[in-house]
Amino acid sequence: MDFRYLLLGTVAILATATSAVAQTRAYDIPAGDAAASLQAFARQSGKQVLFPFDAVQGRRAPAIIGRFDDADVLARLAEAAGLEVVTSDARTVTLRRATNIRSARPEAAGEESVTQLDEIVVVGSHIRGVGNGASPVIQFDNRMIAQSGAATLQQFFDKLPQNFGGGANAGNNANSGVDRDVGSNWGAGSSLNLRGLGTGTTLTLLNGRRLTASNQFQYVDISLIPVSAVERIEVLTDGASALYGSDAIGGVVNIVLRKDFEGYETRLRYGGATSGGLEEFQAVQTGGWNWSSGQALLSYEFLSQDNLDVSERRFSRNAPFQPYDLYPETERHSLYGAISQTISPNLSLELNGLYAKRDVRSVRATASDYQIGAPSTEQYDFSGALTYDFSESWQARLSGAVGHSDVERTGFSTTPAGVVSPASSFSIVSDARYVDLAADGPVYALPGGEIRVALGATYRSEEYRNRFTAGARPQPTVSGARDVASVFGEAIVPLVGPNNRFTGAERLEATIAARYDRYSDFGSTLNPKLGLLWEAVPGVLFRGTYGTSFRAPIFEDLQSQNAVVVVVNLPNAAAPTGRTNLMLLQGGNPDLDAEKATTWTGGVEFKPTFIEGLSLGLNYYRISYTDRIDRGFPGNFTTLFAGDTAPYAPILTYDPSLDLITRFRDMGLAGAQYALTRVGPFAVPADQDESDVEVILDNRLRNNAATFQDGLDFNIGYEFDAGPNRVGLTAAGQYILSGTRKVIETSPEADALNQAFLPVDFKARAGATLARGDWSAAAFLNYVDGYSDLGNVADPSVDAWKTVDLDIRYEAPSGAASYLRGVSVALSVQNLFNEDPPFVLTPSGSGFDPTNANPLGRFISFTVTKQW
Numbered sequence: 001m002d003f004r005y006l007l008l009g010t011v012a013i014l015a016t017a018t019s020a021v022a023q024t025r026a027y028d029i030p031a032g033d034a035a036a037s038l039q040a041f042a043r044q045s046g047k048q049v050l051f052p053f054d055a056v057q058g059r060r061a062p063a064i065i066g067r068f069d070d071a072d073v074l075a076r077l078a079e080a081a082g083l084e085v086v087t088s089d090a091r092t093v094t095l096r097r098a099t100n101i102r103s104a105r106p107e108a109a110g111e112e113s114v115t116q117l118d119e120i121v122v123v124g125s126h127i128r129g130v131g132n133g134a135s136p137v138i139q140f141d142n143r144m145i146a147q148s149g150a151a152t153l154q155q156f157f158d159k160l161p162q163n164f165g166g167g168a169n170a171g172n173n174a175n176s177g178v179d180r181d182v183g184s185n186w187g188a189g190s191s192l193n194l195r196g197l198g199t200g201t202t203l204t205l206l207n208g209r210r211l212t213a214s215n216q217f218q219y220v221d222i223s224l225i226p227v228s229a230v231e232r233i234e235v236l237t238d239g240a241s242a243l244y245g246s247d248a249i250g251g252v253v254n255i256v257l258r259k260d261f262e263g264y265e266t267r268l269r270y271g272g273a274t275s276g277g278l279e280e281f282q283a284v285q286t287g288g289w290n291w292s293s294g295q296a297l298l299s300y301e302f303l304s305q306d307n308l309d310v311s312e313r314r315f316s317r318n319a320p321f322q323p324y325d326l327y328p329e330t331e332r333h334s335l336y337g338a339i340s341q342t343i344s345p346n347l348s349l350e351l352n353g354l355y356a357k358r359d360v361r362s363v364r365a366t367a368s369d370y371q372i373g374a375p376s377t378e379q380y381d382f383s384g385a386l387t388y389d390f391s392e393s394w395q396a397r398l399s400g401a402v403g404h405s406d407v408e409r410t411g412f413s414t415t416p417a418g419v420v421s422p423a424s425s426f427s428i429v430s431d432a433r434y435v436d437l438a439a440d441g442p443v444y445a446l447p448g449g450e451i452r453v454a455l456g457a458t459y460r461s462e463e464y465r466n467r468f469t470a471g472a473r474p475q476p477t478v479s480g481a482r483d484v485a486s487v488f489g490e491a492i493v494p495l496v497g498p499n500n501r502f503t504g505a506e507r508l509e510a511t512i513a514a515r516y517d518r519y520s521d522f523g524s525t526l527n528p529k530l531g532l533l534w535e536a537v538p539g540v541l542f543r544g545t546y547g548t549s550f551r552a553p554i555f556e557d558l559q560s561q562n563a564v565v566v567v568v569n570l571p572n573a574a575a576p577t578g579r580t581n582l583m584l585l586q587g588g589n590p591d592l593d594a595e596k597a598t599t600w601t602g603g604v605e606f607k608p609t610f611i612e613g614l615s616l617g618l619n620y621y622r623i624s625y626t627d628r629i630d631r632g633f634p635g636n637f638t639t640l641f642a643g644d645t646a647p648y649a650p651i652l653t654y655d656p657s658l659d660l661i662t663r664f665r666d667m668g669l670a671g672a673q674y675a676l677t678r679v680g681p682f683a684v685p686a687d688q689d690e691s692d693v694e695v696i697l698d699n700r701l702r703n704n705a706a707t708f709q710d711g712l713d714f715n716i717g718y719e720f721d722a723g724p725n726r727v728g729l730t731a732a733g734q735y736i737l738s739g740t741r742k743v744i745e746t747s748p749e750a751d752a753l754n755q756a757f758l759p760v761d762f763k764a765r766a767g768a769t770l771a772r773g774d775w776s777a778a779a780f781l782n783y784v785d786g787y788s789d790l791g792n793v794a795d796p797s798v799d800a801w802k803t804v805d806l807d808i809r810y811e812a813p814s815g816a817a818s819y820l821r822g823v824s825v826a827l828s829v830q831n832l833f834n835e836d837p838p839f840v841l842t843p844s845g846s847g848f849d850p851t852n853a854n855p856l857g858r859f860i861s862f863t864v865t866k867q868w
Contacts (some may be wrong), residue, residue: 027073029064031129032449034081036498037061038095041077043538045070046612051095056081060392063129123205123234123254125511126243126454126490127440128395133492134511134531134543136603136619136713138162138235138732142258145230147769147778147807149828149861151269151280151303153222153230153255154190158854159782159805161734161763162237162251162713164196165851168219172850173325173362186428187375187407188328188360189214189221194237194250195709196739196752196759197625201551203240203248206255207352211381212403212432216466218554221405222255224356224379226301226334228267228284231258237621237713239599241549242513242529245458245486249549249597249625257352259297259338261288264868271861274834277312278327278856280305294341305330307362310846313855315836319845321365326846326855328362328373346389353382364844368415375409393450394441405430410470425470434460448508449494458486464555475672478562478588480521480555488515507535513547521558525550525594539609543619544602551595556588557629557701563587565668566675567690568682572641575694581684583656583693584637585664587671589700597625603713613719620712628705634743637697638682647747650704653696661693704744707752711736711761726771733764733783754787756798756840757851761785777808784852792841799839801853804832822867827860834858 029040034056042049047070061080064073074093078085083095124135138160150156154170157163165172167179168191179198192202204211204220214221233255240248267284286299308327310316316326334356341349357378364371385399410425438456445451461483468475496508511531518524529547536542556562564586572580603619632651633640645652653660668674676690677683684692715732739753739761754761767780786800806829812820837853848855 027064027068028132029061029073029077030132031063032060033498034059034061034077036449037064037077038081039498041073042093043609044607045073046609048092049095050092051081051083052097055083055097065129123208123252124236124238124240124243125492126438126456126488127452127492130452130492132533132541132605134509134533134545135236135238135240136543136601136617138237138715140233140235142231145227145233146809146826147828148780149805149807149830149859150227151271151282151305151861152190153225153227156227156233157192157222159765159780160235161732161765162194162235164193164759165854166196166757166759167191167193167199168215168217168221169193169850170223170330170360171327171854173328173364184216186373186409186426187215187221187377188330188362188373189219189377190223191219192222192253194235194253195621195623195711197250197623197707197709198628200247200554201249201625203244203246203252204255205244205252206354206381207257207383208254209383209399209401210432210434210460212379212405213430213462214377214379214405214428215407216428216556218430218464218556221377221379224332224334224358224377225255225257225354226284226299226303226336226356228282228286228301229257229299229334229336230255232256237619238545238601239547239549239597239623240529241517241525241527242515242547243488243490245484245515245517246550246552246594249551249595249599249623257336257338257354258286258288258299259340260295261286261297262290262295263288265865267863267865269861269863271828271859273308273857273859275313275857277308278306278859280861294339296337296339298337299335301332301334301336303330303332303334308855309363310844313836313857315839315847316845316855319847321367321844323363323370324365324844324846325362326850328360330358330360332356332358348387350385350387351383353380355380369413369421370415371411371413373409373411375407377405377407379403379405391441394439396437396439398435398437400435401433403430403432424468426466426468426475429463429465429467431463432460434458446494447500448497449499451494452492454488454490456488458484458488460484460486466556476561478556478559480559482555483520484517484552486515486517489513504536505534506538507533507541509533511545517550519552519594522553522593525596539607541605541607542603543605544600546600547598549597549599551597553592553594553629557592558590559588560590560667561588561671563667563671563700564673565664565671566673566677567684567693568638568677569684569688570638570641570682574641580641580695581688581693582637582640583661583664583690583696585667585696585698585700586631587700589702592629592701593627593703595625595629595703596627597623599623611718613717615715615717617715618712619714620710622710623708625707625709627703628707629701629703630705630743631699631701632704632744632747633697633699637699640697648697648744650744650746651698651702653698654694656693656696658691660696661690664696665690705742706745707739707741709736709739709752711738724772728769729767730769731764731766733762736761754785756787756789756791756849758787760787760852774811774813775809776811777806779807780805786838787852789840789849798849801835801838803830803835805830806832824865826863826865828863830859830861831857 059081082098084098086094086096148156168185170188170190191199194202199217199219211220236252240252265286269282272279281304283302288297307325307329310319310324337353339351359376362373381403383401388396407428413421436458440454442450442452463481466478490513493510496505513529516526527548531545534542566584570582600622606616712735717730719728740749741752742749762785764783769778782803784801787798788796789798809826811824834857837848840849
């Protein structure tokens with residue numbers, strides 16, 4: 001791995017870049033004792049805070065998590081503590097008892113502004129205001145998202161080192177890869193894939209709530225969520241089924257959308273690749289309204305993306321099959337709305353809705369024809385929540401949601417002579433509904449602070465239907481439904497806190513969580529999680545967690561309607577005749593159980609009090625992912641007898657009975673296909689039939705695969721003033737120490753790392769930002785380590801890929817001319833030096849690995865935003 005290039009490139013960028021850093025800082029102050037909150041503000045702001053300790057006894061302060069002005073945070077904490085600011089400068093803040101009684105009563109909820117900093121639930125806990133917890137969390141605000149230059153969430157997450165491009169990925173139009181769902185992304189959507197563990201192993205939440213799953217492999221399609229509406233993103237890089245249930249194996253991503261905005265905002269964005277192809281146009285209109293007891297927001301986004309053909313890139317223009325889209329043509333409409341209303345001083349209502357419709361058209365040539373796919377996806381998710389404050393510290397939340405996803409795909413082929421085949425089409429419909437009741441608050445006071453707990457229950461129902469609607473080769477409908485009932489609990493136990501801290505322990509906190517889920521179609525699962533947080537001295541924090549997670553089987557995996565049974569005659573040197581009649585079974589399995597994972601994490605965070613603005617973090621993770629659903633024999637079944645069959649003994653039946661052969665034949669006849677091969681190199685002799693089968697390969701899905709991975713995440717941040725400039729330096733990345741997989745318990749262990757279409761060991765993103773007055777800029781270096789392409793025997797070495805992104809912005813000041821007031825402009829350049837992706841052999845001849853790189857090249861976009 002070429003660390004020298006990364007280091008030199010980072011130094012060069014940090015030395016020369018200009019960038020945007022707002023005059024704010026990141027705060028992570030949990031809700032709790034007001035004195036402790038003021039002390040946390042002092043540590044995180046680097047200021048000395050003087051206040052009358054006795055005046056704040058018994059008062060609580062809200063959580064403040066995110067990027068805020070120092071003055072705003074101080075004002076909120078002082079108000080909650082019943083204090084007011086006497087003096088404040090760059091080094092010292094002095095507070096005294098508030099003389100204005102109203103400002104000293106934060107409990108008067110009916111009198112507060114709707115823009116207050118509420119206690120919020122951050123991903124990784126159901127308890128409000130826990131702030132910096134035992135599990136590692138990466139946060140991005142809307143400024144960071146804008147600086148990435150991304151027009152979609154898929155483009156943004158492509159730059160996250162912990163995310164892998166395998167599985168469902170709209171940028172992988174050739175369906176390249178080794179995941180089980182390769183070739184099945186019929187809706188051309190995109191999912192998150194933390195750690196590269198596979199589609200569906202990363203739980204994606206919207207405003208803390210589940211979204212309706214989409215497509216055949218039941219993933220959350222992030223490309224339907226408008227990036228313009230995103231307020232912040234929270235990435236939990238830890239297993240979390242003890243909190244959220246299924247799918248939280250690689251981690252949890254919570255996408256939080258805007259809701260606090262007043263006025264109107266119009267945004268136009270145009271971009272294009274300088275090497276040709278793939279132009280983008282984006283238009284956004286947002287309106288926000290506030291009133292004395294609530295607020296509302298409505299935002300519409302339109303996005304149009306042209307296709308990118310292999311002929312438009314120098315590394316793929318000699319592909320054997322053309323035309324062939326590297327990126328499909330896409331058009332999307334998204335509409336998001338949010339309403340918050342205070343009904344009474346103790347009761348509030350929140351409603352959210354997201355609707356999206358996307359149409360895609362892709363062309364892929366083969367040796368004989370052109371295959372044209374035109375999937376259309378339409379989805380909505382509506383949610384509502386009632387929140388009731390029983391007291392100053394106890395709160396209950398009743399929430400519910402309903403969602404619907406419909407993927408309609410029409411495909412046909414045409415020959416160069418213009419002969420069009422009959423169109424085939426199908427419909428994949430998913431429906432989800434849930435209701436959730438949760439409450440949290442303190443239960444007992446320890447010397448270190450209050451024990452806080454959260455308790456809750458959830459009921460969810462899901463339905464799925466994959467229906468063939470037209471075509472020359474009818475397929476059976478695959479459908480399913482399930483109910484899920486869950487109960488969960490969580491507790492945070494402060495062993496050491498502000499009142500009993502001592503040398504070597506400023507803070508010591510234990511977390512305990514557990515969740516029980518009962519599925520109507522496969523059974524139940526119980527998952528615990530334990531965590532420990534230790535602040536040894538101010539600014540030095542150690543954390544560790546242990547927990548188990550699971551992933552429920554998707555509907556397609558549980559159904560036998562999609563069974564395929566084929567009888568072939570294969571070469572077998574060990575057989576007396578040199579040939580063997582084999583019956584192959586493929587398809588779903590109603591006896592599947594949940595996939596299971598055990599996760600350990602441990603890390604350290606260093607924010608020295610003597611260097612304001614510096615933060616360092618290092619986290620270790622270890623994932624043992626077992627009972628994975630997969631086929632038992634991973635290769636081409638025609639090569640079964642070419643190697644050692646002993647590792648696959650559990651799925652091979654020699655000399656099967658006629659009853660067993662007949663049962664499996666009938667399964668194929670009732671399912672998707674039964675075929676007795678009569679032509680070709682694997683034809684069964686004319687005087688034989690299925691009754692002469694000698695071996696059965698039961699390659700149906702089963703809980704027989706396993707994956708192991710461990711590695712390190714790191715992050716470095718430093719913000720400081722340099723004269724009139726605010727400078728920020730950042731670096732973050734993932735280094736995978738080891739990664740292996742097994743297809744069945746007795747099969748050989750294989751590497752799952754540093755090969756084409758698999759995760760690479762090292763990915764990083766480093767940058768520099770600078771703000772000066774109304775101007776700001778940012779520059780970033782993206783690094784993907786080199787790996788091996790075992791399919792390229794002549795030259796298996798794949799080079800590392802390094803790209804540079806640049807973002808420059810101007811925001812008109814409030815005193816500007818009326819026609820400029822509220823205007824901001826941005827110029828973004830992705831892949832500034834137009835670096836081609838490293839060469840990899842692919843069946844389509846595209847010449848690159850779409851799971852670890854993209855073919856876009858230099859892409860320049862210009863954005864104009866106007867607020868009024």
